[in-house]
Amino acid sequence: MCLAVPGRILEVYQEEGLRMGRIDFAGTVNRACLDFVPEAGEGQYVIVHAGFAISMLNEKEAQESLQALREFAETQEGEHQPAANPATLQDS
Amino acid sequence: MRYLSEYRDPDLARSLLRQIRQTVTRPWVIMEVCGGQTHSIVKNGIDRLLPSEIELVHGPGCPVCVTSLELLDKAIAIASRPDVIFASFGDMLRVPGSEKDLFMVKSEGGDVRIVYSPLDAVQLAKENPDKKVVFFAVGFETTAPSNAMAVRQASRGGLSNFSVLVSHVLVPPAMKALLNSPQNRVQGYLAAGHVCAVMGWEEYEPIARQHKVPIVVTGFEPVDILLGILMTVRQLERGEAKVENHYLRAVSREGNRPAQELIEKIFEVTDRNWRGIGVIESSGFRLRPEFAQHDAEQVFDLTDMKVSEPSSCISGLVLQGLKKPHECPVFAEECTPQTPLGATMVSSEGACAAYYSYGRADLLSGARSNQDDPE
Numbered sequence: 119m120c121l122a123v124p125g126r127i128l129e130v131y132q133e134e135g136l137r138m139g140r141i142d143f144a145g146t147v148n149r150a151c152l153d154f155v156p157e158a159g160e161g162q163y164v165i166v167h168a169g170f171a172i173s174m175l176n177e178k179e180a181q182e183s184l185q186a187l188r189e190f191a192e193t194q195e196g197e198h199q200p201a202a203n204p205a206t207l208q209d210s
Numbered sequence: 211m212r213y214l215s216e217y218r219d220p221d222l223a224r225s226l227l228r229q230i231r232q233t234v235t236r237p238w239v240i241m242e243v244c245g246g247q248t249h250s251i252v253k254n255g256i257d258r259l260l261p262s263e264i265e266l267v268h269g270p271g272c273p274v275c276v277t278s279l280e281l282l283d284k285a286i287a288i289a290s291r292p293d294v295i296f297a298s299f300g301d302m303l304r305v306p307g308s309e310k311d312l313f314m315v316k317s318e319g320g321d322v323r324i325v326y327s328p329l330d331a332v333q334l335a336k337e338n339p340d341k342k343v344v345f346f347a348v349g350f351e352t353t354a355p356s357n358a359m360a361v362r363q364a365s366r367g368g369l370s371n372f373s374v375l376v377s378h379v380l381v382p383p384a385m386k387a388l389l390n391s392p393q394n395r396v397q398g399y400l401a402a403g404h405v406c407a408v409m410g411w412e413e414y415e416p417i418a419r420q421h422k423v424p425i426v427v428t429g430f431e432p433v434d435i436l437l438g439i440l441m442t443v444r445q446l447e448r449g450e451a452k453v454e455n456h457y458l459r460a461v462s463r464e465g466n467r468p469a470q471e472l473i474e475k476i477f478e479v480t481d482r483n484w485r486g487i488g489v490i491e492s493s494g495f496r497l498r499p500e501f502a503q504h505d506a507e508q509v510f511d512l513t514d515m516k517v518s519e520p521s522s523c524i525s526g527l528v529l530q531g532l533k534k535p536h537e538c539p540v541f542a543e544e545c546t547p548q549t550p551l552g553a554t555m556v557s558s559e560g561a562c563a564a565y566y567s568y569g570r571a572d573l574l575s576g577a578r579s580n581q582d583d584p585e
Binding site (some may be wrong): 121124135148153155156157163167169170172175176179180183184187188190194 | 242245366402460466
């Protein structure tokens with residue numbers, strides 16, 4: 119019940135005094151209330167739970183953390199020879 | 211799916227597992243708080259991939275599971291009334307009450323409807339002025355803003371036929387209760403990512419300091435969970451006990467302020483009875499007095515509720531991380547998803563349902579032979 123899913127805002131509109139959005143969840147489009155993320159606009163990603171966007175998805179953080187994980191995995195892959203001395207993940 | 215599938219990348223998972231193996235030097239017990247995390251762990255076999263030194267203990271983070279039997283019986287009593295439309299999220303409908311569940315009420319003619327959002331229940335109240343529409347407002351802090359918004363909209367719209375049956379619970383008080391228990395074995399925590407997306411993680415800092423436990427805000431996909439475990443193990447091995455946020459794409463230190471402000475306006479903190487655990491002080495929300503007309507516990511007279519729990523169900527011990535599902539004598543025998551005795555077997559976030567659905571029945575033989583040995 120705490121599950122929430124990232125989706126991209128296709129369109130923002132008003133309904134019953136609330137700021138609503140049409141959200142694309144990888145091809146499935148559904149609506150969500152955007153009142154808790156006033157800064158979110160079309161084309162941006164939000165995290166949606168029970169029909170409400172509970173936070174913006176920080177795309178910069180997402181890409182940076184993924185990049186750090188990938189770079190580390192590649193250095194580990196290079197060093198994962200039996201005799202290799204394992205590198206450690208920098209404090210991220 | 212963007213910002214989901216990248217965090218299911220097997221290469222990244224392998225790399226994190228390798229780093230966990232290289233980091234761990236002795237046994238550690240770690241609890242993942244949220245039932246959604248439990249399901250991701252068991253579904254992806256993470257518990258089986260980890261080095262044997264690491265034991266994952268499943269926390270009480272399943273709002274369906276911890277909803278008290280008394281509240282569930284109240285929901286069933288309300289939903290059985292002919293003048294009521296009872297709206298709920300889907301996974302509450304199969305949770306067993308003392309005598310029946312909400313699905314049975316529906317089959318007996320009760321108007322029980324599954325909704326996607328609390329706002330849909332408000333719409334039902336608008337469209338059915340001659341009916342009393344009641345929404346089962348269950349959840350952790352993640353769901354509180356949505357339910358608060360439903361009450362605000364109903365209040366502004368003058369919808370006096372709309373009320374909520376509130377069963378809101380909070381993570382920090384539950385963590386403190388578990389940490390203060392003499393049976394506690396947990397040494398580090400994966401905090402529930404979406405609870406923190408709403409509330410931020412500042413309220414966990416005094417817990418980490420006082421109880422000297424690392425708390426790592428963690429997401430839900432396999433890479434997220436492995437990263438959370440790695441960062442928890444690192445702290446444990448270094449003797450550190452601080453809060454770290456490793457669900458950076460969704461969680462900020464202060465959380466979602468507009469959501470917190472609305473929660474503050476609509477709800478107040480109260481003691482809450484957690485199914486299988488008991489009453490935990492200041493561990494839940496209730497509606498503020500000024501919204502009493504939207505409080506189903508006051509709208510409907512529900513005083514003489516007789517509550518009885520199946521004695522064979524140990525879901526309370528499972529929720530506290532003191533027992534694993536397969537250590538229950540009725541697990542996968544009398545108690546299955548089709549014939550659930552307790553909420554942890556019904557809920558899509560319950561640990562028993564996870565163990566049953568993702569093939570942990572093979573653990574049974576070991577567990578049951580241990581039970582036969584005299585202590």
